[in-house]
Amino acid sequence: MQLTGAEIVIRCLQDEGVEYVFGYPGGAVLNIYDELFKQDKVKHVLVRHEQGAVHAADGYSRSSRKIGVALVTSGPGVTNAVTGIATAYMDSIPMVVLTGQVPTHAIGQDAFQECDTVGITRPCVKHNFLVKDVNDLAATIKKAFYLAGTGRPGPVLVDIPKDVTQAKAEYAYPKSVTLRSYNPVTKGHAGQIKKAVQLLLEAKRPMVYAGGGVILNDAAPQLTRLVRLLGFPCTTTLMGLGGFPGTDPQFTGMPGMHGTYETNMAMQHSDVLIAVGARFDDRVIGNPQHFFRSDRKIIHIDIDPSSISKRVKVDVPIVGYVGDVLDEMLKLIEGSPARPDPAALKTWWAEIKEWQRKDCLRYDKGSALIKPQAVIEALYRVTGGDAIVTSDVGQHQMWAAQYYRFDRPRRWINSGGLGTMGFGLPAAMGAQLVNPQATVACVTGEASIQMCIQELSTCKQYNLPIKLVNLNNRYLGMVRQWQEFFYGNRYSQSYVDALPDFVKLAEAYGHVGIKIEKPGDVEGALKEAFAQKERLVFLDFITDQTENVFPMVPGGKGLTEMILAEEL
Amino acid sequence: MRHILSILVENEAGALSRISGLFSARGYNIESLTVAPTEDPTMSRMTIVTVGSDDVIEQITKQLNKLVEVVKVVDLTDGNHIERELMLVKVRAAGKDRDEMKRLADIFRGRVLDVTDKSYTIELTGTGEKLDAFLTAIEPGVILETVRTGASGIGRGERILKI
Numbered sequence: 197m198q199l200t201g202a203e204i205v206i207r208c209l210q211d212e213g214v215e216y217v218f219g220y221p222g223g224a225v226l227n228i229y230d231e232l233f234k235q236d237k238v239k240h241v242l243v244r245h246e247q248g249a250v251h252a253a254d255g256y257s258r259s260s261r262k263i264g265v266a267l268v269t270s271g272p273g274v275t276n277a278v279t280g281i282a283t284a285y286m287d288s289i290p291m292v293v294l295t296g297q298v299p300t301h302a303i304g305q306d307a308f309q310e311c312d313t314v315g316i317t318r319p320c321v322k323h324n325f326l327v328k329d330v331n332d333l334a335a336t337i338k339k340a341f342y343l344a345g346t347g348r349p350g351p352v353l354v355d356i357p358k359d360v361t362q363a364k365a366e367y368a369y370p371k372s373v374t375l376r377s378y379n380p381v382t383k384g385h386a387g388q389i390k391k392a393v394q395l396l397l398e399a400k401r402p403m404v405y406a407g408g409g410v411i412l413n414d415a416a417p418q419l420t421r422l423v424r425l426l427g428f429p430c431t432t433t434l435m436g437l438g439g440f441p442g443t444d445p446q447f448t449g450m451p452g453m454h455g456t457y458e459t460n461m462a463m464q465h466s467d468v469l470i471a472v473g474a475r476f477d478d479r480v481i482g483n484p485q486h487f488f489r490s491d492r493k494i495i496h497i498d499i500d501p502s503s504i505s506k507r508v509k510v511d512v513p514i515v516g517y518v519g520d521v522l523d524e525m526l527k528l529i530e531g532s533p534a535r536p537d538p539a540a541l542k543t544w545w546a547e548i549k550e551w552q553r554k555d556c557l558r559y560d561k562g563s564a565l566i567k568p569q570a571v572i573e574a575l576y577r578v579t580g581g582d583a584i585v586t587s588d589v590g591q592h593q594m595w596a597a598q599y600y601r602f603d604r605p606r607r608w609i610n611s612g613g614l615g616t617m618g619f620g621l622p623a624a625m626g627a628q629l630v631n632p633q634a635t636v637a638c639v640t641g642e643a644s645i646q647m648c649i650q651e652l653s654t655c656k657q658y659n660l661p662i663k664l665v666n667l668n669n670r671y672l673g674m675v676r677q678w679q680e681f682f683y684g685n686r687y688s689q690s691y692v693d694a695l696p697d698f699v700k701l702a703e704a705y706g707h708v709g710i711k712i713e714k715p716g717d718v719e720g721a722l723k724e725a726f727a728q729k730e731r732l733v734f735l736d737f738i739t740d741q742t743e744n745v746f747p748m749v750p751g752g753k754g755l756t757e758m759i760l761a762e763e764l
Numbered sequence: 765m766r767h768i769l770s771i772l773v774e775n776e777a778g779a780l781s782r783i784s785g786l787f788s789a790r791g792y793n794i795e796s797l798t799v800a801p802t803e804d805p806t807m808s809r810m811t812i813v814t815v816g817s818d819d820v821i822e823q824i825t826k827q828l829n830k831l832v833e834v835v836k837v838v839d840l841t842d843g844n845h846i847e848r849e850l851m852l853v854k855v856r857a858a859g860k861d862r863d864e865m866k867r868l869a870d871i872f873r874g875r876v877l878d879v880t881d882k883s884y885t886i887e888l889t890g891t892g893e894k895l896d897a898f899l900t901a902i903e904p905g906v907i908l909e910t911v912r913t914g915a916s917g918i919g920r921g922e923r924i925l926k927i
């Protein structure tokens with residue numbers, strides 16, 4: 197049967213099993229919206245800004261293992277979406293973005309709402325397509341889903357001119373895709389895996405360093421088994437939190453710029469470091485020259501060969517899906533009597549325990565002001581450690597990562613790579629939609645929340661009972677912290693003046709707002725909020741403005757050159 | 765070190781900009797880039813001459829391979845290979861210099877493609893070095909115009925880049 201391009205788009209989404217599309221209509225996508233209207237299999241969520249649509253699709257994807265879908269119009273619809281696309285790209289989030297384009301005959305004419313979508317998004321997508329012929333449409337959409345979800349995942353964009361949505365073609369959704377130019381290596385090299393296992397068994401000061409790849413590849417069970425079997429210390433990056441249980445005694449906390457003292461020391465002083473789906477990011481290892489040690493062997497498992505030996509030279513590279521590679525390693529270790537030297541491990545753990553005695557996440561619990569760390573700890577208690585927590589970007593993000601202990605993957609959702617303020621609320625919407633029974637909290641700051649505040653309206657329309665935990669310090673806190681440490685307390689443009697009354701603002705959008713000003717009220721307010729299962733509650737915590745995130749490795753410094761709380 | 769990368773790439777709109785965009789976005793050098801379809805019209809072959817340390821070249825190769833439209837990447841400088849570039853050069857050739865210019869073109873196995881009473885247009889092929897040598901051999905003042913294709917390359921003997 198002949199279908200129009202617009203019908204084909206919707207049929208593809210149905211056949212792909214897409215449940216939700218996050219979008220915003222406009223001229224170039226009106227035919228698609230008309231077809232959306234005529235069916236009810238694919239549900240559409242109308243956001244209030246295209247950035248929100250993409251972040252919502254992103255949160256949807258991160259908190260499930262499905263591919264999020266966003267739909268926006270040409271020109272400004274696309275440019276508004278770019279921040280969201282770049283955010284997903286930096287964190288390797290599988291996503292398909294469908295964009296309207298001016299009719300093919302108008303392309304290049306500076307037509308109304310025309311922009312070079314493929315050109316603008318090229319550097320921040322895994323791949324993108326411009327569909328010029330309706331006969332290619334279904335196959336292209338199939339390819340987009342395939343590319344987004346396989347290999348190293350990422351956003352894939354399909355740009356569809358308006359006349360293509362009108363033209364007709366025979367519809368058949370392809371069952372499979374083969375691309376001669378795209379064959380990611382997914383199975384680790386057996387010889388390399390053997391070498392890695394050998395190194396692990398001989399290690400005296402081992403360290404397991406796991407990243408977002410563990411979450412993306414659903415490899416948390418394998419990682420957990422391996423770490424427990426070997427008795428090694430384990431850290432997970434900001435992107436890997438929940439990949440290994442945060443309450444496990446073998447977990448040493450996050451590494452990097454705001455990592456724990458013990459983790460950074462152990463990363464630096466290890467003799468065998470195994471990186472699992474992590475990429476030696478500058479925020480994780482600091483200065484690579486300082487990080488380098490000739491007496492440390494590094495094993496690196498990653499699906500993306502270009503992540504290996506990019507910033508740090510490694511000794512045993514293994515390209516493949518981390519889950520599969522860990523399975524192979526487990527088989528080898530479980531099938532052999534050899535185990536790491538217990539005496540050496542004991543000495544190593546004693547050293548780590550000594551570092552832990554620094555108690556680097558200590559803070560003043562007797563303060564008359566609300567300490568942001570205390571709010572996160574209370575949030576952890578009140579939600580039983582089992583909420584999906586999204587966050588924005590800044591100090592509050594770091595405190596959430598440090599003080600909420602994630603035992604399960606896909607519970608911690610944040611923009612790690614791009615660091616996009618405004619991510620938290622729309623990401624929480626996607627997470628809540630795909631996990632309707634889950635408790636979803638968004639930890640935010642008074643500045644970040646205002647970057648996508650309009651989505652409070654979307655939350656009302658779709659009854660999303662998200663709990664917003666606003667750590668309101670009246671500052672661009674993270675900026676203020678850098679200015680305090682490195683710019684002689686010159687707080688240039690980091691004070692957030694003329695803040696709205698967030699309680700009234702929440703109420704204006706039809707939600708509940710609570711302002712909390714005393715430490716003694718923190719836990720009660722959280723309980724009250726989370727008891728309201730059907731309502732979005734905006735919790736505005738007026739926190740200690742002067743609080744800083746510790747430990748801190750200043751930019752460009754080595755991992756062990758940490759500033760600790762007591763040193764100030 | 766100078767490297768010659770040969771790349772088989774889907775002959776699709778946008779593939780070239782993806783590759784050149786990769787080089788500029790990641791700060792890699794391009795000395796020259798040539799591209800044209802192969803005997804299989806669905807595929808193009810590109811030759812990129814770049815300079816960088818071994819680590820940088822390894823990253824470039826990996827990043828190129830990561831592009832969805834790139835089918836295969838080979839570093840020709842890893843083995844024996846042939847490198848050729850074409851240059852067209854228009855030179856002033858009047859009076860007594862005229863014979864001298866012709867002789868020099870002959871020495872470099874150049875061909876005179878176009879003649880006026882004041883100029884020659886000479887075609888030369890060879891390695892980049894040879895073309896450079898020709899340009900230094902003639903007086904800079906007599907060069908009116910040059911155009912070069914950039915290098916293309918192919919492996920020697922049984923070294924074949926194909927899918």
Ligand SMILES: Cc1ncc(C[n+]2csc(CCOP(=O)(O)OP(=O)(O)O)c2C)c(N)n1
Pocket residue numbers: 588589590591592593615616617618640641642643644645667669671672673674675
């Ligand atoms: C879109 C965007 N613009 C600017 C920044 C730089 N930046 C990083 S943290 C921060 C301050 C965030 O303030 P707030 O949301 O109040 O959080 P706090 O640090 O106070 O917890 C800024 C401006 C950013 N990450 N994203």
